[in-house]
Amino acid sequence: MTRSARQAAVIGGNRIPFARANGAYAQATNLDMLTATLDGLAARFGLAGERIGEVAGGAVLKHSRDRDLTRESVLGSRLSPATPAYDVQQACGTGLETAVLVANKIALGQIESGIAAGVDTASDAPVALNDDLRRVLMRLNGARSLGERLRAIAGIRPGQVVPEIPRNAEPRTGLSMGEHAALTALEWHVGREAQDELAAASHRNLAAAYERGFFDDLVTPFLGLTRDQNLRADSTAEKLARLKPVFGGPDGTMTAGNSTPLTDGASAVLLGSDEWAAEHRLPVLAHVVDAETAAVDFVHGGDGLLTAPVHAVPRLLERNGLTLQDFDFYEIHEAFASTVLATLAAWEDPAFAKERLGLDAPLGAIDRSRLNVAGSSLATGHPFAATGGRIVATLAKLLHEKGRDTGNRGRGLISLCAAGGQGVVAILEAA
């Protein structure tokens, strides 16, 4: 493939600790969280008053008042108000997609610096007006005469006080994400024990990373919360084994312990050209090598809702002449433990490789000791649009550390599944 002359540098990141829904950030809005996150990033890298090339950000659950949420956050932050910003929305892929967009603009030379951000709140979710009531009010707004107004008001019914509440369900199937994931888990024979082990490892790895100060320059406390609220440092597979299944019926394997909880939080990643980083005496942790987005037909086809990365990764590997084993770190978003395990199973399956991926041989197994080594969404929680930024910054720092300690220019793979049958995947390489 042809490469652009330069690759965007990942300089660093910032996020606020992720909080369980209706927890520490119950009163915080997306705007509050994203602004605080940008301010923390500005403080870490001395960007107060600095004009950044652009800020791309987004949220999955958005109030109608959050029009141009990212730009409003920039205006409320210490960044220069001359910093342009726009919103992106691609379900749970939002945070990684913003990084890809900003990195691409940097690679093209259109901007020298940029911030990729994401935020979500399940506590301050956009509960909307009842749809019937909304129609009545729209008619009233458009009414020209007293008679028209009265007729419009006459359309109000008691039942219309029931608001529209956003649901964690696919509009086209009516199934929740967990129910979809449970179908995939069943299809790939993902067992309960393996899921609980993956969940326990996530908590263990996250706790260890906090203990060694790994997050000292990745996280800034917010509203009194200093670590991810969902983290259970003493979690074990045995403890998790006691939980009752919540998805897939009474015989299901998916529990509250091996599924991510609803979470509030925000993240941001600072990207730039190597030159911009050098001018500002800022470190380059890693470079964004390439990215791929895939989508699957989970409505009518045979694919699982969260299995698009299964298709995206082989395309990305082929374009870059790499195998699945050519990575020092794998960051596979833990929407559910079963999602990660089903993804790995699909890559190892010869029949699937042949029939569905059009490959002669499967991608093969990965060294599991390289998977989500600083914890992932099962432990941190998963504020939808904020997860991509969390992973990009975490992986870039892991690569940088490894390079510093071993002299190796390591490589990392990011895989993020998203609602709507989409998936965003990317490759980072140590600088």
Add this chain to the structure above:
Amino acid sequence: MSNDTFRDLSQNPLVQRLGVPRIPVLRRHAVGAPLLDGPAVVGAIGAGRFAEPVRALLEEAGVTETTEGKVAAVVLDATAATTLDDLSAAQAFLTPAVKRLAPNGRLLVLAPEPSDDPEAAAVAHAFDGIVRSAAKEVRAGATANLLVVTPDADVASSVRFFLSGRSAYVDGQVVHVGAPVGPPPAESDEEHPLAGRVAVVTGAARGIGAAIAETLARDGATIVAVDVPAAGESLAAVANRTGGTALQLDITAADAADRLLAHLRERHGRVDVVVHNAGITRDKLLANMDADRWNAVLAVNLRAQLAINAALLGSDLLSDTGRIVCVASTSGIAGNRGQTNYAASKAGVIGMVRALAPQVAAKGVTVNAVAPGFIETAMTATMPLATREGGRRINSLRQGGLPVDVAETVGWLGRAESGGVTGQVVRVCGQSLIGA
């Protein structure tokens, strides 16, 4: 309005008519403010070498000299005083001059280092007694301080500090000034005396540390604000307010010094001012003290400073106008009930400063301590009323100091031009009776 309601009430003429003493509102430095807000009088005993440079400094600062009427400052160059007759001459100059001292005035005396001659040594040291007593006599926010100088001393930055509003809460202090360590620094802009300098401030998230970061930034320094990760939210706010950067770091971690140095190397390539401000208290009577409380306080307040200093001095990062400023405490000088651990750490800091200063002078580096007395912070605001009022009033200025008063003192010691001041412990206490 200040935190000090009594001070605010005492400004009211009606309250004053009740016989309540007026608590002075101190003159503090503001951006663009003149060195002094009135004329000065300068005197010399015999052939003092410093009267003329001081006059030149005043003239450059736009301060006139006057022989009558109120004066904002009285400066006596007594560096040539060697006999008791010279001491009489000092009294003859000071008595009428002090009478003319305006509210928030400054009395600054320059005296010689004691020599081997008994009478000359007695006279030199006599100024100690004169200035400390005068500090207790001057009224309405005026202060008196003493510079004990060697003939080759460069006193300019110290004279400026003690005359200006920056030294509002520094009273009754004796500071030794010698020949500057290191090469003579480039002249700096008096409005931005720290321009171009990189300053690390530990414990910068709140209170005195935040004020130090803000004051050094106001004076032109680039701030690296350090505090524990858990204080990151307020640390980020300080970093953004000062246009600096936030470094979340537990300075007691085994690799803390390495991480700080790596950060400085990568982001700035050097450091000019290091302010060891981070400190904690874990009060307990000695009889009830446990090892955890003891060790926690010593780890933050002393062990971390020692480790960071050793790492910095062993590196090439500290510039040849490097300034290490340690925040001690009057508790470390006078002791405080329930604070054996804290006082140990703060007295330890003073010991460290005195030992380190001569060792690093050849590198152009100075090491000093500031010892805050009663400073109005969120911590003192939660004290019981009687304790708080007691702490506030038992000093010559009859009020608590502000975090900015400590910060201004740090700023003076952090200047490249303050190379003649090293190994000193400067109390910022309004001449408190405690630890005087």
